[in-house]
Amino acid sequence: MKGALLRTSHLGLRCADLARSIKFYDDVFGFRPVGTDAAGRTLLGIDGAGEPVLALEAATDANAPGPRVEPEPFVGMEHFAFELAPDDFETLRDFYNRLLEVGAEIHHCTDHIITN
Amino acid sequence: MTGDNLPYSVTRAGHIVIRVRDPEATAAFFKDVAGFNQKGLVQRGMHFLTSDFDENHHMLLVRPAKPGATAQDRHAAIGMARVSFEMRDAARFDVAVAKLREKGIEVELDAGGGRRSVRFNDFDGLPFEFWCRAAAGAAALGG
Numbered sequence: 723m724k725g726a727l728l729r730t731s732h733l734g735l736r737c738a739d740l741a742r743s744i745k746f747y748d749d750v751f752g753f754r755p756v757g758t759d760a761a762g763r764t765l766l767g768i769d770g771a772g773e774p775v776l777a778l779e780a781a782t783d784a785n786a787p788g789p790r791v792e793p794e795p796f797v798g799m800e801h802f803a804f805e806l807a808p809d810d811f812e813t814l815r816d817f818y819n820r821l822l823e824v825g826a827e828i829h830h831c832t833d834h835i836i837t838n
Numbered sequence: 839m840t841g842d843n844l845p846y847s848v849t850r851a852g853h854i855v856i857r858v859r860d861p862e863a864t865a866a867f868f869k870d871v872a873g874f875n876q877k878g879l880v881q882r883g884m885h886f887l888t889s890d891f892d893e894n895h896h897m898l899l900v901r902p903a904k905p906g907a908t909a910q911d912r913h914a915a916i917g918m919a920r921v922s923f924e925m926r927d928a929a930r931f932d933v934a935v936a937k938l939r940e941k942g943i944e945v946e947l948d949a950g951g952g953r954r955s956v957r958f959n960d961f962d963g964l965p966f967e968f969w970c971r972a973a974a975g976a977a978a979l980g981g
Contacts, residue, residue: 724890724926725872725875725889726925726931726933726934727873727897727968728923729850729851729889729897729924730894730923731851731924733851733854733918733921734918734919734922734965735918735919736916736918736919737916738916749841750844752842753841753848754841760951768847768850775851781916784916786915788916788917789915789917795903795904795905795906795907795908796908797858797903797908797962797964798857798910798964799854799855799856799857799918799921800855800856801855802852802853803851803852803855804848804850804851805851806846807846807849813845820844
């Protein structure tokens with residue numbers, strides 16, 4: 723049975739450095755601006771087309787603490803996932819290596835059995 | 839290498855994982871309000887919720903926060919601000935808004951650009967949005 727929801731749409735993100743984040747999501751994910759919304763957020767779409775998957779805004783305090791992660795206990799949003807194609811382990815490894823190339827911090831890797 | 843010649847491509851947004859104080863209550867809330875389905879057992883306290891199991895194994899993963907957990911400061915912090923799901927149609931959207939109101943959840947309705955949206959916080963103050971494409975000639979807001 724199908725529920726009322728059609729799909730996961732997008733995630734709103736507050737960024738310490740908006741320009742840096744826009745470049746990061748272009749360089750690593752291939753996301754590019756598709757417009758702005760009424761709140762002035764920069765909307766990023768896959769390959770700069772289609773419905774936005776991220777809505778970026780500049781944090782009001784660029785020096786605010788970043789999100790808490792394991793092992794610190796917290797109530798809140800933990801992570802947001804995107805699917806990659808081709809759907810194989812080599813693709814995931816290419817993505818992993820791309821993160822390393824741009825100097826991203828890898829928090830952890832996991833094997834969900836059904837996905838990696 | 840640039841974003842123009844990556845050896846892979848992102849196909850879609852997949853899922854959000856949230857850590858909450860009462861996973862049973864939160865999962866029941868989202869199943870009731872948004873018609874999420876749950877298939878399979880609860881694993882280590884985690885509830886895998888989706889709208890179409892064949893299409894996407896889970897769109898929302900609700901897992902328990904660890905003892906002593908405190909809420910993220912969602913207003914000031916850098917990081918995830920709000921997660922958004924698209925609803926299949928305006929009729930289902932209206933049902934969801936009504937259910938939120940029945941539960942005493944404060945809702946913020948908006949419309950424009952051919953779509954209608956409702957923003958709300960769950961029990962733990964986590965910010966969500968449901969939206970749908972507005973039917974041609976439909977009233978702007980859901981009431």
